Every structure is written in C-alpha cells, then in structure tokens.
Amino acid sequence: MLILSRKVNEKIMIGDDISISIIEVRGDQVRLGVDAPRSVKVFRQEVFDAIKAENKAAAESRPGIPDIDLGGR
Numbered sequence: 001m002l003i004l005s006r007k008v009n010e011k012i013m014i015g016d017d018i019s020i021s022i023i024e025v026r027g028d029q030v031r032l033g034v035d036a037p038r039s040v041k042v043f044r045q046e047v048f049d050a051i052k053a054e055n056k057a058a059a060e061s062r063p064g065i066p067d068i069d070l071g072g073r
Contacts, residue, residue: 004012012020018040021033034042043051 006012006022008022008025010022014020018034018036021035023031023033025031036042
C-alpha cells in the first residue's frame with residue numbers, strides 16, 4: 001500500500017485521468033474530491049461491499065434452467 005501525505009488543495013494523480021483532491025480536513029474526517037471519467041465507477045467501500053453482496057445474492061437465487069424431457073430423443 002502506498003501511503004502519501006497531502007494538504008488541503010493538494011492532489012494525488014492515478015494514471016493520466018483520475019485525480020483525488022484534498023478538499024477539507026476537520027478533526028478525524030477528510031473530505032476528498034474525485035475527478036474521473038464517467039466510465040470509471042467510484043464508490044465508498046461500504047457501498048461497494050453492499051453492491052457486491054446484492055449481486056451475489058441475486059446470482060445465487062436465480063433459478064436454473066429446468067430439465068426438459070424430450071421423450072427419449
């Protein structure tokens with residue numbers, strides 16, 4: 001894991017087209033701004049985990065394709 005120190009109004013670049021800006025530091029909270037192409041999905045970890053859990057539950061609850069009796073064919 002890369003660990004960086006930044007101050008308010010400083011940025012971190014990820015590749016050529018994603019930047020993370022430090023917007024505000026207040027107590028034990030940091031406000032970040034993420035500038036990324038629309039094609040890049042950005043989620044908070046807890047939201048990402050919830051989406052993964054929902055997708056897994058949906059995939060597990062899908063009924064399988066029923067077996068069809070073709071009468072010996």
